[in-house]
Amino acid sequence: MQSAKFTFARLKYNSGDWDTDQRMPSNLLNSLLEYTTIPLDPEEKIVDLSSNDLFKYPFCYLSGHKLVQFSQQEAHNFKQYVNNGGFVFVDDCNHDIDGLFAKSFETQMSNLFGAQALKKIANTHPIYSSFFKFEKGPPPTSFELNGWGDDLIHDYLKAITINGRIGVLYSNKDYGCEWDYDFKNKRFLAEDNTKFGVNIILYAMGINA
Template sequence: MSFGSKFTFMRFSYHSGDWDTDQRMPSNLLNSLLEYTTIPFDPHEKVIPLGSNDIFSYPFAYISGHKLVQFDTQERTNFKKYVQNGGFVFADDCNHDIDGLFAKSFEAQMTAIFGPAALKKIPNGHKIYHSFFSFDKGPPTTSFELNGWGDDLVHDYLKAIEINGRIAVLYSNKDYGCEWDYDYRNKRFLAEDNTKFGVNIIMYALNS
C-alpha cells in the first residue's frame, strides 16, 4: 500500500452491528497529536466502508461497536488484505464485556480470518506501551472498568494479532473509545490527560 504524508484517523464502517460509536473521540485524539507531537494530520475523521478499496490508502483504521460483527465476504477479504499489506487496525469493544456480543462476534471473525491462535495477549512490557509516553504497568485503566461497567473486570492486558513481528490488529475490551469520547476542550478539567495512550497507539501504528 502507498500511504499519504498526513495521518488520517480512518474508521471502518461495516454492514452488521453499529460501527458509528464514540463520535467525538477521533477529534479528541487528533487534538492530542497536535498538543504532543509534530505529526501532520488531517483534522477530520474519515469513515470508509470496510468493503471499499479506498481503505488501502490509509495506514490506520479504527473499528468498534456494541452489537454483532458479521463481515460479508468482501469485508473479510479486505480486512485480511489490509493488515497483511501493512495496515494497522485498532479494535475496541464498547461494551467492555468479554462475554458481550461485540467481543464474541469480533473474536469469531478474527478466528475465521486468521485462525484460532492468532489473537493473543500481549505482554505489558510491549513497546506499544513506550512508543511515545511510558505506561510501565501496561494498558491504562478506564473509568468504566473502575465503576464496574460491563463485565465488572479490570482488564490488565490487551490482545493483538501480530504479522511479521508487528501488531497488525490491536484489540481492547477496555472501551477506550467511550473513555475518550468527550470534547477535547474539556480535557483541561482532567487531573491527567487520559488520551495519552491513544497517542501511543497511533505512534506505534505509524512507526512499526
C-alpha cells in the same frame, strides 16, 4: 498505504453499529497536535470496509456494541489490509469479554487468521513506550473502575501480530467511550487520559519517540 498526513480512518461495516464514540477521533487528533509534530488531516474519514479506499490509510479504527459479521468482501479486505501492513485498532464498547461484540469479533478473527492468532500481549510491549511510558501496561478506564460492563479490570490487550508488528490491536477496555468527550474539557482532568491513544497511533505509524 502511503499518506502525507495522518488520517483517523473509521471502518464502516454492514453488521452492528460502527458509528460509536463520535467525539473521540477529534479528541485524539487534538492530542496528536498538542504532543507531536506529525502532520495531520483534521477531519475523521469514514471508510467502508468493503471498499478499496481502505488501502489508502495505514491506521483504521473499528468499534461497536453489537454483532460483527463481515460480508465476504469485508472479510477479504480486512485480511488483505492487515497482511499488507495495515493497523486496525478495535475497541469493544461493551467492555465485556463475553458480550456479543467480543464473541462475534473474535470469531471473525479466528476465521480470518486462525484460532490462535489473537493473543494477549505483554505489558512490556513497545506500544506501551512508543511515546508516553505506561510501565504497568494498558491504563484502566473509568468504565472498568466503576464496575460497568463485565465488572472486570482488563489488565491486558490482545493483538494479531504480522511479521513482528501488531496488525490488529484489540481492547475490551472501552477506550472509545473513555475518550469520547470534547477535547476542550481535557483541562479539567488531573491527567490527560488520551495519552495512550497517542502511543497507539504513533506505534501504528512506525514513529518512535
